[in-house]
Amino acid sequence: MIRAVAAMAAVALSVTLVDLFPRSILVFLAFQLSLLYVYVTRIPAWLRTGLLGVALLVLMPLIGLRNGYYLEVATQVGIFAALALGLNIVVGLAGLLDLGYVAFFAVGAYSWAIVGSPHANLIFGGGFPLAPGWFYVFLFVGLAVAAITGVLLGLPVMRLRGDYLAIVTLGFGEVIRVLANNLDKPINLTNGPKGITPIGRPPLPFGIPYSEGFYFLVLLIVAVVILVNRRLEDSHIGRAWEAMREDELAAQAMGVPLVRAKLLAFACGASFAGVMGVVFSAKQIFINPESFTFLESIGVLAMVILGGMGSIPGAVVGATVVTVLNLQVLKGFSLWLNELKNAGVTVLGYSLADLPTQLEPAKYERMVFGIILVLMMIFRPQGIFPARRRQRELAHTDKVPTAVVP
Amino acid sequence: MTALFDAHGITKRFGGLVAINQVDYALDRGISSIIGPNGAGKTTLFNVFTGLYEPEAGEVTFRGRSLVGLRPDQITALGVCRTFQNIRLFANMTAIENVLVGMHARVRLGLWDALTHPPRFHTVERGLWQRGGELLERVGLRDKANEVARNLPYGDQRRLELARALGSEPALLLLDEPTAGMTQGEAGHLMGLLRRLVADLGLAILLIEHNMRVVMEVSDRVTVLDHGEKIAEGLPREVQGDARVIEAYLGRSSASRSPRAPS
Numbered sequence: 056m057i058r059a060v061a062a063m064a065a066v067a068l069s070v071t072l073v074d075l076f077p078r079s080i081l082v083f084l085a086f087q088l089s090l091l092y093v094y095v096t097r098i099p100a101w102l103r104t105g106l107l108g109v110a111l112l113v114l115m116p117l118i119g120l121r122n123g124y125y126l127e128v129a130t131q132v133g134i135f136a137a138l139a140l141g142l143n144i145v146v147g148l149a150g151l152l153d154l155g156y157v158a159f160f161a162v163g164a165y166s167w168a169i170v171g172s173p174h175a176n177l178i179f180g181g182g183f184p185l186a187p188g189w190f191y192v193f194l195f196v197g198l199a200v201a202a203i204t205g206v207l208l209g210l211p212v213m214r215l216r217g218d219y220l221a222i223v224t225l226g227f228g229e230v231i232r233v234l235a236n237n238l239d240k241p242i243n244l245t246n247g248p249k250g251i252t253p254i255g256r257p258p259l260p261f262g263i264p265y266s267e268g269f270y271f272l273v274l275l276i277v278a279v280v281i282l283v284n285r286r287l288e289d290s291h292i293g294r295a296w297e298a299m300r301e302d303e304l305a306a307q308a309m310g311v312p313l314v315r316a317k318l319l320a321f322a323c324g325a326s327f328a329g330v331m332g333v334v335f336s337a338k339q340i341f342i343n344p345e346s347f348t349f350l351e352s353i354g355v356l357a358m359v360i361l362g363g364m365g366s367i368p369g370a371v372v373g374a375t376v377v378t379v380l381n382l383q384v385l386k387g388f389s390l391w392l393n394e395l396k397n398a399g400v401t402v403l404g405y406s407l408a409d410l411p412t413q414l415e416p417a418k419y420e421r422m423v424f425g426i427i428l429v430l431m432m433i434f435r436p437q438g439i440f441p442a443r444r445r446q447r448e449l450a451h452t453d454k455v456p457t458a459v460v461p
Numbered sequence: 462m463t464a465l466f467d468a469h470g471i472t473k474r475f476g477g478l479v480a481i482n483q484v485d486y487a488l489d490r491g492i493s494s495i496i497g498p499n500g501a502g503k504t505t506l507f508n509v510f511t512g513l514y515e516p517e518a519g520e521v522t523f524r525g526r527s528l529v530g531l532r533p534d535q536i537t538a539l540g541v542c543r544t545f546q547n548i549r550l551f552a553n554m555t556a557i558e559n560v561l562v563g564m565h566a567r568v569r570l571g572l573w574d575a576l577t578h579p580p581r582f583h584t585v586e587r588g589l590w591q592r593g594g595e596l597l598e599r600v601g602l603r604d605k606a607n608e609v610a611r612n613l614p615y616g617d618q619r620r621l622e623l624a625r626a627l628g629s630e631p632a633l634l635l636l637d638e639p640t641a642g643m644t645q646g647e648a649g650h651l652m653g654l655l656r657r658l659v660a661d662l663g664l665a666i667l668l669i670e671h672n673m674r675v676v677m678e679v680s681d682r683v684t685v686l687d688h689g690e691k692i693a694e695g696l697p698r699e700v701q702g703d704a705r706v707i708e709a710y711l712g713r714s715s716a717s718r719s720p721r722a723p724s
Contacts, residue, residue: 310566
């Protein structure tokens, strides 16, 4: 009871604070923490679902009206959450270390970008861009194309595992990026490093503005992805994946067809990235190969590891932490240090203004992020929300053919 | 009538080493054992039978179907399942989940069923969990169903591996040193369990075993391998008295030394 009140109060208080101080990063962080509190605290399931639902469906868009950037952050979190959930299947469940995951994101993004912009006229003559409504069809096309790409990647690497698989997938990710960079001739498919723009945006019902529209769309996709993830995890397919992760040889000896199970894992993981790629390209209006670098793959992997391998809430929380860290906390940290510098603050007799430009705070971002990752691996290697084994009640069966062995 | 399981002229080489040389093996029902000194090729033979190795020569048939060239999961689906000498459980999964994975070959559901959850899915899934519970009960691990396999004591892990293999509804069960590391008492219990499995389910069981007392007590038939060749076969009593077997285990007296390739 006390917890229920506390949970509601936490959300209400943090939202009020965001309303009062729409520019303060700390206050927005408090809002996110209140949601986390609602998720972890012991309150009735209906209340938890209700609170989270209200927060994500009503409060977040309202916050977006006060400060549009927060909604942008939330949308980005959603996009990366879907990516992390997809990678979670491949790495967390099936144990296939994929370092080129962003390639599937790129494939999805380009599949809509090419036909959703006038660019396709260069290839097919005329008739493009497709009507914006096609965007919704292309959510599925992006899914299918990415899944097929996943299978194509899976086939040649079937016999590899561990480090070897990681290296090949890393190469695959780079191949896709380099292809995107160079397929402007002989046929101009991707427009090379210049990228494709303007990419069509989907028509939205009720005249919802784009920022809100994309937020809801991403939220819907993440919800579907979570549902799919859970169902897979709780089925014979998920069990086969986990068995494969634990001991490939034993899994095969117990009847798990390795090739099929691996390809399925690659295809499922890739399809989530493909869908989000389509959304991403429409949201950004402009894409070029720079959006799909190796660092993005590593970023998504960091989300999965930080959150806890094989754990669905882990992947979502990991995506939130990393995205917010990158977009807000570290940016804010840089700005703050810069302010100190400009104000001529001295630390231990050393004026920050004398700091050489190479050591500008903005350049610490990656380092701080790296340190956090390292600390995390030292003190909580299992991640923020480690995967928990489900404890199932076994229905009591009265008739068992033979006596129990002691 | 052909035997349930029939292997003929099996040869397996690793480079220049002949691990198995022209071995014939057939079994029909009951408990059979393969014994032999270390390095005799017992586990290699198991690996050939279950598809982990492909033999250089020879033919393996099960219920009249050839197993050579099939993948291990296909062989399991046909009804031949095994356990491992060095326990290979899915360490981070619970006991019941281990058994459920063992049933994978018998699950007639697809990706679409798992995603859309039609009524059939729940029926099948409930059936799997129930049967998993029964199998755990059979090996005496019912109350440890939700324990992570890694945390189970050694003897329990061996029995869980047995339950997992039973999950695939095998007609022939291959057990690679199931009593290794067990006390004589535990081993005796396990053999009692195997006897009951044969009686209840009509299973055929093939054992690799080092514990001679267990082998002689439980086996209907014993085969002795040495240096990749079958040197004796028959009832436990007969094998025990076989001169070549004694020689393989205890060495030869210099008088009876015969020319033979060094190993």
